[in-house]
Amino acid sequence: MKTFTRYESVDEVLNWLDRRVSALPSEPVAVSEACGRVLAETIPSPVDLPSFDRAAVDGYAVRGVETVGAGAYSPAVLQRLDAAPALPPGTTTRVAAGAPIPEGADTMVAASLGEEAGRFVNIATAVPPGENVVRRGKDLARGSPLLPQGRLLRPQDLALLAACGMDRIPVVRRPRIRLVISGDDLAIPGQERRAHQHFEAASPMLKALVARDGGEVEACLHLADDAIAEALRPENIDAMLIVGSSGEGWNDRAAEALETAGELAWHGIALEPGRSTGIGAVGNTPVFLLPGNPVACLCAYDLLAGRAIRRMGGRSTAWPYPVRRAALTKKISSELGSVDYCRVRLTPNGAEPVATGGNTRLSALAAADGFLLVPEDSEGYPAGAEVTLCLYNFLDSESNHVQ
C-alpha cells in the first residue's frame, strides 16, 4: 500500500514534462479536412494570387483612358465584342466578377454604368484606368509566405490554400492516446449497477478533452486493477491515460505497474483535487495516472496531461479556455503547499467560489462557469480581490460578449 509522504510541485512536474514531450512529425491531410489542424511547415504560395488580372465587378472590360471625359451628355461609345481574349482599341466586352480581363483592357466598368445598344455600349461615367481590376499577384505574390508553420488552421485559411490550388498540406500528426479505465467496482452507464458499484464517468469526459486538445483516442480499455500491466505496452500510441487505481488504496496497482513496465517519475502532486496523480513513461511514451474521481481527474488532466497532448500536436501549451478578470464575491482560503483548483460561478457581483480544493462534487463542477488556480505559496484571496478566471465555455465563447 502506498502512502504519500511528499507531493511534488506542479511547476516541477510541468518542467519535466516539457523536456520529455515535443511536436510529433507531420502527415499530409486534405485541405477540406484541415480546420483545427496545425500546419507543420511554412507554406510559400505556389502561384500568384490572383493568377491573372481579374475583374472585381461584373461589367465591361475597357481601356480606362477611353472613358476620359465621358458624361451623361457625351458617353463613351464602345463596340461590344463577344468574349474576347484581347480587346482592340474602341471595343469592350462583358466580363464576370472574378474572370480574367482581356488583353488590352485595364479597367472594369460596373455593369450598371454601361447601357447596351445593339452591338455598342454607352458608358456615361469616366472610370479611372485600373479601377475595379485586381492585378495578377496583388493579393499574394508567388513564393511569398502563405501561412506560417504552427498555424492552427481557421476556416478562412482553408479558402486561402484552396484559392492557391492546394488540396493537401502537411500538418502535425494528431497524438494517439490510449485510455485505460481501471477499477473493480465500476458499472457501465446504461447497464445495471450492483449495490457496491458506481458508474464509470471519466471516459466520456476524457474522450472529449482529448479531442479538444487535438488528440485522438486510439482505444478505451476497461481493466481490472490487477490487469493494468497488460495495457502498458505502448505500441503505436503517443501517450497513455490510466484512470483510477492511483491512490493509497490496497488495490491501487497503477503506480506499481508503471514502475515495473517503465519509469514512475512522480507520484503524488501538490494539486487539490488530484493529489494522487502520477506521471512516468514507458520508453518514450508518457503515461499519466489520473484519479478515478471525475473532478480530480479533470483537474489533473487539465493541469498536466492536456498540456502534453497539445504540445505533441504542435499547439500552444496554454489552456484552451477563454480568460477573464473578475472580483471575488467571497474570500477563498487555501492551504499552503499545493495548487488549489477553485471553481467559480459568474454572478452580476463577480466570481462566486462554489468549490475549492478537495471538494469533488460533480454537480458543483457542472454549475461552475470556470475556475482559478491558487498557487502553492498562497493562502488564498480576500473577498473583492481581482483574479484571473479560466472559463469553461470554450465551445461557445460568445458568452464572452457580456463583459
Add this chain to the structure above:
Amino acid sequence: MKTFTRYESVDEVLNWLDRRVSALPSEPVAVSEACGRVLAETIPSPVDLPSFDRAAVDGYAVRGVETVGAGAYSPAVLQRLDAAPALPPGTTTRVAAGAPIPEGADTMVAASLGEEAGRFVNIATAVPPGENVVRRGKDLARGSPLLPQGRLLRPQDLALLAACGMDRIPVVRRPRIRLVISGDDLAIPGQERRAHQHFEAASPMLKALVARDGGEVEACLHLADDAIAEALRPENIDAMLIVGSSGEGWNDRAAEALETAGELAWHGIALEPGRSTGIGAVGNTPVFLLPGNPVACLCAYDLLAGRAIRRMGGRSTAWPYPVRRAALTKKISSELGSVDYCRVRLTPNGAEPVATGGNTRLSALAAADGFLLVPEDSEGYPAGAEVTLCLYNFLDSESNHVQ
C-alpha cells in the same frame, strides 16, 4: 441581368430570419458523443448521487464515536474484518475511495492514520463522526435538475450524466446543410486550372464554418450556373447555401432560380463585402445566396447564414468568437448606409485595420486577428477609438491570455 437598386439593412434581414427559423426537434445521442451538442430537455437526476454513503478516501470504515479520545499513547484498537456489508461495534474494515461504507460505520479513517497489527487496526487519531464520508444524495438528490435545456454540453457534463448512469440523452438535431457551388469558371484545387479559371475556394471554408456552428454538410454539389434549379429541391435538409452566381453578372442565375423554385425574400444586402447576398426559402427551408468571392462569402455567412444554423441547432445566435475591446491604431472610414466588415490585426499598440469594406484580399483576411463591424449609420471611427473586436481564434482561445 440584375441591377441592385437598393440594399436591405442587415438588421431587417436578421429579423426576418429569426422569425422563420427555430430549433430543430431532438434526437437521442450517446453520452460519449454528446460534447458540443445542445441538450433538448432539462434532465432531472434519475438517482441520488452518490447512490450510497461513499468513502472519500482510501482507508478504514469506523464508527467515529469509537475513535473519541484516541491518541498516540492510547490508540483506538478495532478488530479488522474482511469486506463486510455491516460492521458490528468494535470492528473496522478496509474500504477504497469511492466504495460504499458498510452499515454501522459512519466515518472513514485515512489509510495512513491506521496501523495494522494482525487482525487489529490501531488508530492513533480521533476522527470526528461523518469525516471523509460523502452521504447518499449529497452531490445531487434524485429528481433535482441535472443539466438545463439548451446546455451546450461540456466534457465535465458528460461525466455528470455518466455518473448518474445515463448513456443516451436527447439533444437538438444537427441542422443538415446542402452546399451548392455554382460557376462555370472554377477549377478544383489539386487538379489542372485552365487559363480563364480560378480555384474554387469557398467550399472547404464553408464546411468548417458549418461544423463550427453545429451543422453537418449533407452534400456539396458543384453545378454550372444554369443548373442551380436542380439543387433547389430541399428534401431532408434544413438549409441550403448557394455560393456564387448571386451578383449582377449576365450568367448569375441563382436569384432567378430561387424565385422560380420558392421565394426570394431579399437580394442585395447593405453589407460590405457581401452586397450581392440573397436570402429566401423553398417551402420552409431557408436558402442563402452567398457571394462567390471567399472573403465576401465569409462575411455573408457569418452575418446571416451562420446565425440561422446556430439557431436551428439550439445554440446561441451570438457569434462563436471571443470578444475583446481595443483601441484603433488608425482611423477607419466607412460609407454611410451599409455595415462595414473591417478586418484588424492586433499589435502592441492596439487594433490595426488591415482591410475594410470592399477589400476582398484573402491574404489580408488570413493576416487578420479579428474584425469589427461599423454600423450602417456610422462613417467610421477615429484613431484611438475603443472598439469591440471579434477574434478569429475560436479554436485556440488561449491567445486570449494576453490581455
